[in-house]
């Protein structure tokens with residue numbers, strides 16, 4: 224489902240080169256939950272952005288949902304992101320002037336599929352957010368905001384979910400709830416890749432991936 228071989232990423236700022244990833248091999252089978260761990264700056268977000276077809280590696284091969292990312296055009300990548308991948312971020316990334324319901328129904332970002340209204344009501348109910356449907360994100364607690372972001376990421380049932388420290392801004396109770404929602408999604412057949420420092424994620428993960436120390440800097 225997700226396969227990386229020899230993936231490296233170098234960032235260049237003028238003459239300075241930062242080697243964020245160095246020859247990563249990784250396989251996450253369909254229906255598995257991988258927790259990605261490691262110190263700040265070791266390339267976790269870079270890895271997630273590469274798998275999410277938001278960033279091209281400097282070297283190596285990436286296969287997501289049977290597609291070789293290097294062979295896809297820009298619009299094909301955008302469609303893959305919209306149709307096949309759900310994203311969740313530490314800072315939620317909800318649209319502040321849209322209601323909870325509107326944030327979720329706009330999953331897919333105008334590309335690809337659109338969720339049915341009934342599916343949006345259903346997932347909001349499942350995540351305990353029915354009475355928040357007409358609220359703006361600014362009126363919600365951090366835990367509620369992350370559950371809205373999860374509803375938006377999962378409502379179209381994407382085969383792959385990529386979560387970048389989704390528990391980073393939450394108290395332990397809400398963090399455990401986020402991990403439980405993602406583990407349930409895996410139990411229903413989804414493939415989950417989660418960057419996290421949370422020990423709760425280790426308990427549910429099929430695989431814990433430790434990325435090495437800080438990125439190499441030269442130049």
Ligand code: ADP
Nearest residue numbers: 234241243262263264265266267268269270438
């Ligand atoms: P993590 O998520 O583990 O904290 P990142 O993937 O964000 O690590 O970053 C890995 C390394 O790459 C860090 O040294 C970071 O400073 C560097 N980096 C990330 N993005 C860029 C960029 N756009 N330009 C230059 N360096 C970057």
